[in-house]
Every structure is written in structure tokens, then in C-alpha cells.
Amino acid sequence: MFYFDTIAGKKVVRSDLLSKDEAEHFFTTRELCLYSKTEDMTPNQKIVENYLGKVLATNKPVHGIHIEKIVSHKNFYEETDGLLIEKVGAAFMNFGDCVPLIFYCDKVAMISHAGWRGTAQSMAKVSVKKLVDAYGFKPKDIKAVIGPAICKNCYNVGEEVYEELYKTVANPREFFEKRDEKFFVDLKGINKQQLIECGIEQIDVCPYCTACGEKLFFSYRYENQTGYRHSAVVML
Ligand SMILES: [Zn+2]
Numbered sequence: 738m739f740y741f742d743t744i745a746g747k748k749v750v751r752s753d754l755l756s757k758d759e760a761e762h763f764f765t766t767r768e769l770c771l772y773s774k775t776e777d778m779t780p781n782q783k784i785v786e787n788y789l790g791k792v793l794a795t796n797k798p799v800h801g802i803h804i805e806k807i808v809s810h811k812n813f814y815e816e817t818d819g820l821l822i823e824k825v826g827a828a829f830m831n832f833g834d835c836v837p838l839i840f841y842c843d844k845v846a847m848i849s850h851a852g853w854r855g856t857a858q859s860m861a862k863v864s865v866k867k868l869v870d871a872y873g874f875k876p877k878d879i880k881a882v883i884g885p886a887i888c889k890n891c892y893n894v895g896e897e898v899y900e901e902l903y904k905t906v907a908n909p910r911e912f913f914e915k916r917d918e919k920f921f922v923d924l925k926g927i928n929k930q931q932l933i934e935c936g937i938e939q940i941d942v943c944p945y946c947t948a949c950g951e952k953l954f955f956s957y958r959y960e961n962q963t964g965y966r967h968s969a970v971v972m973l
Contacts (some may be wrong), residue, residue, distance in 0.1 A: 739941070743744055744769060744785045747781075748766045750885070751763045753816040753941070754880050758877065760973055761789060761973075762971045762973040764837065764885055764968065767953065769781055771829055771966070771968045772831040774966050777813075788907065789970075790845060790932040791826070792892045793816065794807045794815045795812070795814070796814040796820055797820070798850045800833070800854035801858070803816065803817045803818060804818070804847070804849070805821030807836055818906065819847060819863075821867070822972075827971065828970070828972075829969065829970040830968060831966035832947075832954075832966055833955045833957035834886060834892075834948065835850055835851060835944055836928050837849075837883070837885070838850075838851055838881060839969055841879070845868065847970050849863075853901075856927055856931075856949065857901040857902055860928075861928045861932050862932040865881075875940075876936070883940065884970065886924055888925070888946035889922065889923035890949065891949050891956075892952070894922055897959065898920070903928055904948055905927065906930040906934065909930075918924040925942055
């Protein structure tokens with residue numbers, strides 16, 4: 738279940754699936770924005786780094802499925818959509834409607850980025866495969882947290898995108914809807930289904946939409962391609 742917390746008085750959301758002993762993690766809201774195309778967000782990053790007691794690594798996402806393991810002498814990772822932390826380290830990744838995925842198992846954590854392109858390439862399954870292949874984890878022992886992203890009611894896509902995503906799950910039913918000749922998809926639901934299909938049993942899904950309801954997060958689609966992002970943050 739997701740719950741609210743604050744860091745330096747600024748709202749964040751966390752999942753109770755991961756204990757702080759396992760991995761410190763949270764999703765920032767608009768109050769603690771770590772990325773803007775035009776503004777310098779260094780003060781907010783410093784707030785988070787002071788709270789964690791560690792310098793944060795981050796990435797430039799390209800809607801791919803490449804995953805990098807973070808290393809202590811490098812804080813920026815070009816063209817990668819997955820950041821893997823082994824034993825020690827801290828990282829954040831930025832989102833504006835796309836699905837943030839946080840994984841944890843036995844002192845290894847990962848943040849993955851799954852927009853529609855990443856989801857069509859089954860980034861959730863690719864991420865699990867990486868953890869299983871590199872560390873020998875059993876899928877049932879891996880915890881997966883799906884962060885805030887655009888909901889099915891808000892995510893109207895073209896027919897081609899709908900068809901691409903439909904192919905990625907064995908049991909698509911409730912994640913896809915045709916309404917008034919428009920196509921809607923539940924990106925969080927599709928990612929959850931991809932995780933279930935590769936044997937993940939422990940999954941927590943954030944109930945909040947980035948576009949509707951309380952404006953807790955940023956929506957690229959509904960805020961005129963905003964240059965601001967909210968972030969998934971993980972530390973081991
Ligand atoms: Zn919505």
C-alpha cells in the first residue's frame with residue numbers, strides 16, 4: 738500500500754512493500770521536483786542527498802531497455818532506462834506519465850522506466866530477467882513497486898500503440914478498452930501483468946494518476962508537455 742510521508746516538509750509517497758531496512762525509496766511529488774528542463778533543481782537534489790546522506794546518480798532515458806549498474810565514480814548514465822544498485826548507492830529517475838518500476842531483492846535494487854515504448858518492449862520483463870540472470874534470484878523473492886503514472890481513463894492512445902501493447906501480455910482483458918472509437922490502455926496494469934507473467938508475486942501499484950485527481954505529480958500529456966518531472970528515488 739502507498740502512503741504519504743515528508744522529506745524536509747515536502748510531500749513524497751512510499752510503498753509499504755519495501756521496508757527502510759531493505760531499501761530507502763520514495764516518489765517525489767511536485768513539492769520536491771528534482772528535474773526541470775529550464776530551472777536549476779540542484780537545491781531540491783541537495784535536500785534529498787542530505788536526507789539520504791549520499792550523492793544521487795541519475796540517467797538520460799531514451800525509451801529503450803538498456804540497464805546500467807551504477808558505480809561509485811560515475812553519477813550520470815547516458816541513454817539508459819534502467820539503473821541497478823548493488824549493495825551500496827543511491828539513484829533517481831524522472832517521470833512525467835510513464836511508469837516507474839522499483840525492484841528489490843537481497844541488497845540489490847533497480848529503477849526502470851516504462852513509457853509506452855518501454856512497455857511495448859516489455860521493460861518490466863527485461864528488468865526481472867536481468868535480476869534473475871545476474872544474481873540468481875527467484876522471481877517470487879523479488880519485490881516490485883509500480884509508481885505513479887497515467888491511468889486508463891486518461892491514457893488515450895492510437896490504434897497502433899494499442900495493438901503493440903496488446904501483444905505484450907498473455908491475458909490483456911481489463912487493461913485495454915475501446916470507447917467511442919478511441920483506444921485506452923492501463924500502462925500500470927500492463928506492467929503489473931508483465932511482472933505476474935514472469936513469476937513476480939510481490940507487487941504494489943501506486944493508485945495515483947499523474948493526470949487526473951489531485952495534482953500531486955507532473956503530466957507530460959495533460960500539462961502541455963511540461964518540462965518538469967517527478968522522480969523515483971532508491972538508496973541502498
Ligand atoms: Zn487519470
